[in-house]
Amino acid sequence: MENLIQKTMLYSCSSLFGIPFLLTTLIAIILAATLFIVRNHRRNLSTTAGSNSPPGPWKLPIIGNIHQMVGDQPHRRLRDLARKHGPDVMRLQLGDLSCIVISTPEAAKLVMKTHDVAFASRPYFLAAEVIFYGSSNLCFSPYGELWRQIRKIYALELFSAKRIQSFRRIREEEVSNLVARIAAGSSTSGKPVDLSRMLPTLTSAIISRAAFGKSQELTDAFMVVVDHGSDVFGGFRISDLYPSLKWLPALTGFKARLEKMRKGSDLILERIIDNHKSRSKGGDDDDYDGDEDNILDILLTLQETQELGVPITMNAIKAMTLEIFLAGIDTSTTTIEWNISEMIKNPRVLHKAQQEVRQVFGDDCDEKNAFGEAGLHRLKYLDMVIAESFRLHPPGPLLAPRENRDQRVELNSYDEVPVNSYVIVNAWAINRDPRYWTEAERFFPERFMDRSIDYTGNDFQFIPFGAGRRMCPGNSFRMAIVKITLANLLFHFDWTLPAEQKNIDMTESFGVTLRRRYPLRLIPTPYRHIL
Numbered sequence: 001m002e003n004l005i006q007k008t009m010l011y012s013c014s015s016l017f018g019i020p021f022l023l024t025t026l027i028a029i030i031l032a033a034t035l036f037i038v039r040n041h042r043r044n045l046s047t048t049a050g051s052n053s054p055p056g057p058w059k060l061p062i063i064g065n066i067h068q069m070v071g072d073q074p075h076r077r078l079r080d081l082a083r084k085h086g087p088d089v090m091r092l093q094l095g096d097l098s099c100i101v102i103s104t105p106e107a108a109k110l111v112m113k114t115h116d117v118a119f120a121s122r123p124y125f126l127a128a129e130v131i132f133y134g135s136s137n138l139c140f141s142p143y144g145e146l147w148r149q150i151r152k153i154y155a156l157e158l159f160s161a162k163r164i165q166s167f168r169r170i171r172e173e174e175v176s177n178l179v180a181r182i183a184a185g186s187s188t189s190g191k192p193v194d195l196s197r198m199l200p201t202l203t204s205a206i207i208s209r210a211a212f213g214k215s216q217e218l219t220d221a222f223m224v225v226v227d228h229g230s231d232v233f234g235g236f237r238i239s240d241l242y243p244s245l246k247w248l249p250a251l252t253g254f255k256a257r258l259e260k261m262r263k264g265s266d267l268i269l270e271r272i273i274d275n276h277k278s279r280s281k282g283g284d285d286d287d288y289d290g291d292e293d294n295i296l297d298i299l300l301t302l303q304e305t306q307e308l309g310v311p312i313t314m315n316a317i318k319a320m321t322l323e324i325f326l327a328g329i330d331t332s333t334t335t336i337e338w339n340i341s342e343m344i345k346n347p348r349v350l351h352k353a354q355q356e357v358r359q360v361f362g363d364d365c366d367e368k369n370a371f372g373e374a375g376l377h378r379l380k381y382l383d384m385v386i387a388e389s390f391r392l393h394p395p396g397p398l399l400a401p402r403e404n405r406d407q408r409v410e411l412n413s414y415d416e417v418p419v420n421s422y423v424i425v426n427a428w429a430i431n432r433d434p435r436y437w438t439e440a441e442r443f444f445p446e447r448f449m450d451r452s453i454d455y456t457g458n459d460f461q462f463i464p465f466g467a468g469r470r471m472c473p474g475n476s477f478r479m480a481i482v483k484i485t486l487a488n489l490l491f492h493f494d495w496t497l498p499a500e501q502k503n504i505d506m507t508e509s510f511g512v513t514l515r516r517r518y519p520l521r522l523i524p525t526p527y528r529h530i531l
Helices: 002-007 021-037 074-085 105-114 126-131 145-158 161-166 168-186 195-212 216-232 248-252 254-280 295-305 314-345 347-361 380-392 475-492
Strands: 089-094 097-102 422-425 493-496 508-510 514-516 521-526
Touching (some): 074 089, 074 097, 105 422, 126 254, 145 295, 145 314, 168 195, 168 475, 168 521, 195 295, 195 314, 195 475, 195 521, 216 254, 248 254, 254 314, 295 314, 314 347, 314 380, 314 475, 314 493, 314 514, 347 475, 380 475
Parallel strands (some): 097 422
Antiparallel strands (some): 493 521, 508 514
16 A cells, blocks of 8 residues: 555646746747747747737737746736736737636626536636546546537436435534544644644545545555645646647657556555455455445446446546545635734634524534534524635636637627637636625625525535536535534634734635645644543
8 A cells, every 4th residue: 555655746837836936937948939939839829819808918929928927826817917908808928828817797798607607617727637537527628429428427326415314424424523622632732733734634534535435555555646636726837828839749748647547546546446355346446444325336336337328447536536536625725824923913803603503503413523504504604704705705717718619709898709718717706806796805704794695506606615617516516525524613612823823814826726735734723521
């Protein structure tokens, strides 16, 4: 097993966002010279656009607007550029890519509702093609029959309300374990705990048990893949921006790193699948802990019974399992972190949320254990806190890119949006639009008191998970993990900053999800004697 874990230890792949400016400039100069020599490189799409093309900032030859995107806060840079050149629809040229940036609710509605079918596909990503077995997962699969089949599996089989409820025992047990670990360390030392290390352990345990039973060693190995997957899919790379240069991923070593990562994850998945097949035939599986109806078993049963319109391949099963792991752990962890961070920054909110939880569960809670999900529906203020955290810190600040497939589409008054344009929806900017949100930069959960909290993509001024056909289907599963975790942490502990830290640092780190840049270290004081 140690050897298996070592095989998954990969070098991280740094993205364009975050590369020092001089290095990026050097790369751009080399690419410029190369592009002038290569005769058959992709035609710059901006030369084919008509006079009624969306506005955008001035661009340089060959590299376009790449120089304006250098740094680690692309969602903020795009918002600032859109304010000058948009604001609804803005056009950028990033290398070969003609990009349409959407920064307002009105424009987002056009892309994700009015013209949802036209913008329902995904652009090609080398990382998705390699890691997810030919983009056989839900997020990156091109729009078509395979994608429809995968979407149906997610909605009806994997993340239905009944299925999510069936994982309730797993969530309750793992949250109880977390509470016990924190309490054991805090009762004697009074030292801070690193929630940025503890929360991924919690979410990975929940998701691994829900996905394929339980195997701690395999989960630990898979977590290495998750960490590097966040790096691989976070931001653009030079090879993404110049897809016409087919040799570039090999030259930079990026393709080799991807293939090494896929090989490592494939070893883990093969072992897990073999164990499940052996157990289904009456054999032993030492990695299985008795959880029924886990996701992998469901997928293998669907493959065996051939109940689907499109046969499900083993690679598709691997891709979906890996996707659930990558997406579920990262988004759930960062959501919990931002909620706690905002409450520490706003003591009034923290006190009010704790007061609610302790009033609801105070008489019924067993002091020695975390409480379950039975009374969570009564926590109305906590719902508002979570919604406000999603508004300010959406898990994916830039929604997964879309691509208009085979027709020219009119957005607002712009009728020249070329075919195969790369469409970026800046959910972070939309959720902070001051036209829809009073004091938009302020964390104020009470703003949701008199308005519905709609995570389903119907309110386009609030789209933390996107909208339309390509909306994330795992929101309810994620919300179940987030709410029971936050409620228990608020009930059982009073949280304070370490003495040497006067204020909490809220600096962001951009990747697949919008993480905290620095670890969240807080001192927990048990509210009751829970040991």
